[in-house]
Every structure is written in C-alpha cells, then in structure tokens.
Amino acid sequence: xxxxxxxxxxxxxxxxxxxxxxxxxxxxxxxxxxxxxxxxxxxxxxxxxxxxxxxxxxxxxxxxxxxxxxxxxxxxxxxxxxxxxxxxxxxxxxxxxxxxxxxxxxxxxxxxx
Numbered sequence: 001x002x003x004x005x006x007x008x009x010x011x012x013x014x015x016x017x018x019x020x021x022x023x024x025x026x027x028x029x030x031x032x033x034x035x036x037x038x039x040x041x042x043x044x045x046x047x048x049x050x051x052x053x054x055x056x057x058x059x060x061x062x063x064x065x066x067x068x069x070x071x072x073x074x075x076x077x078x079x080x081x082x083x084x085x086x087x088x089x090x091x092x093x094x095x096x097x098x099x100x101x102x103x104x105x106x107x108x109x110x111x112x113x
Contacts, residue, residue: 007072011069011072014065014068014069014072015069017065018062018063018065019062021058021062021065022058022059022062024058025054025055026059028054028055029055029059032051032055035051035054035055036048036051039051
C-alpha cells in the first residue's frame with residue numbers, strides 16, 4: 001500500500017465505490033428487461049445470465065464494501081478505547097493466536113480494515 005494515501009481518503013473512495021455499485025445494481029434490478037435488451041444490443045452471447053450475474057455481483061459487492069467501512073469505524077473505536085481481546089474473547093481453535101496477533105498489530109498494510 002502506498003504510504004502517501006491516508007485512511008480518510010481510502011474510506012471516502014470506498015463509500016463512493018459502494019454508492020456506484022448500489023446505484024447501477026439497483027437500476028438493473030428495477031429495469032431488468034431494459035438491461036437484458038441492452039445486453040442483447042451489445043452482442044453478448046448469453047444476455048440473461050450476464051444480466052443476472054452482473055446484478056448478483058454489483059449488489060453484494062456494494063454491501064461488502066459498506067461492511068469494510070463499518071470495520072474501519074469499529075477499529076478506530078477499539079484503538080481509541082484501548083480495547084484488546086483476551087483469550088476468552090478470541091475465537092477458539094487453531095486460528096486463535098493469529099486472530100489475537102492481528103488485533104494487536106492492526107491490519108497488515110497499516111491502513112483501514
């Protein structure tokens with residue numbers, strides 16, 4: 001990750017990206033038949049599966065991007081409050097040590113979640 005880009009800029013970019021995915025995905029849902037017609041006009045070999053695939057890629061990606069924004073705010077709150085998980089709060093199983101070490105050191109790239 002580039003060191004010159006700050007967390008707030010990345011957060012704003014994620015919000016704008018999620019907004020774009022929501023707008024275009026919802027537009028495809030609202031005007032499904034128009035989207036299929038447009039795919040046919042573009043010459044796609046299977047316009048109906050392409051439309052369904054694009055809808056089911058854009059909307060979940062928008063919600064996943066929004067969840068990274070929520071993760072950003074959760075990490076900021078945890079760091080501000082000085083919260084660190086104990087072994088009782090960490091997940092059980094072989095990944096417990098890894099989860100604890102990631103929590104203490106933050107994300108591997110040093111930015112937001």
